[in-house]
Amino acid sequence: TERYCVFGHPVGHSRSPSIHSAFAAQHGATIDYTAIEAPLDDFAGAWQAFTNTGGVGANVTVPFKEEAFRLADTLSERAKRAGAVNTLSLTSAGTTQGDTTDGVGLVRDLEHHGVALKDSHVLILGAGGAVRGVLEPILATGPASVLIANRTAMKARALAADFQDMGSVEGGGFDTVSGAYDLVINGTSASLAGDLPPLPDSLFASNGTAYDMMYGAEPTVFLQWARERSARTLDGLGMLVEQAAESYYLWRGKHPDTRAVLEALRADVV
Numbered sequence: 001t002e003r004y005c006v007f008g009h010p011v012g013h014s015r016s017p018s019i020h021s022a023f024a025a026q027h028g029a030t031i032d033y034t035a036i037e038a039p040l041d042d043f044a045g046a047w048q049a050f051t052n053t054g055g056v057g058a059n060v061t062v063p064f065k066e067e068a069f070r071l072a073d074t075l076s077e078r079a080k081r082a083g084a085v086n087t088l089s090l091t092s093a094g095t096t097q098g099d100t101t102d103g104v105g106l107v108r109d110l111e112h113h114g115v116a117l118k119d120s121h122v123l124i125l126g127a128g129g130a131v132r133g134v135l136e137p138i139l140a141t142g143p144a145s146v147l148i149a150n151r152t153a154m155k156a157r158a159l160a161a162d163f164q165d166m167g168s169v170e171g172g173g174f175d176t177v178s179g180a181y182d183l184v185i186n187g188t189s190a191s192l193a194g195d196l197p198p199l200p201d202s203l204f205a206s207n208g209t210a211y212d213m214m215y216g217a218e219p220t221v222f223l224q225w226a227r228e229r230s231a232r233t234l235d236g237l238g239m240l241v242e243q244a245a246e247s248y249y250l251w252r253g254k255h256p257d258t259r260a261v262l263e264a265l266r267a268d269v270v
């Protein structure tokens, strides 16, 4: 039985063990996938201890994605661009490969929900690690424009500058937000505090979609606000399942059926 885990701090409420076990069960396999709370001051030691005891792969969540990036011996191109790693793999040579599946997870979830990115006008709220992690796959779909708006305008401008070569992307403060967007992605951690960035009422184009990278038992304040303005709303649970599926594929070479697992998660049966 292959050993995998998710590292986080805290990590007790992680859905990743049930998601990955459900993926394995789809083709009659069993994996040993646990949640491990790594110490804040020794992430590298936790990965070392895990591989010493037979671990072959790990997902990495808050707050260790940048440390995992620094720890990896080799990095995928998309991880280099993201500056973060959410998937570690032990290679047959005993080295550690780092990759990130968050961005592809977000884009696949949008595709599965029929949200077109190509030629669309996209607004992204936030300019932290979570947003940096998804920019490349979003820009690769060919949106007409992407505006990154952040409380700290300078961070949004710097982030946009880093991705200039990939398409039409600009950054600014929330005061630069104007016009109607086909898709608004909330990548701020404001939801956690129940906060909402200051946004104009006329934010959404007709048939516009609001996507929150966060999820919870109840819709986030951002999604509630968007629903009141007639936008279609999607939470980040689908992204969670899709990023997990891509990690699973990296480790085990099989593409799980994500729809079945997402439905089970929503029904709270896995």
Ligand code: ATR
Pocket: 125, 126, 127, 128, 129, 130, 131, 150, 151, 152, 155, 187, 188, 189, 190, 193, 195, 196, 197
């Ligand atoms: P993460 O890994 O979740 O991206 P981060 O790198 O700390 O974490 O980034 C958090 C993001 O949420 C930032 O864009 C932050 O805005 P600032 O750059 O101005 O700090 C944003 N954020 C956090 N709390 C917020 C709030 N109450 N209102 C608006 N934006 C908020």
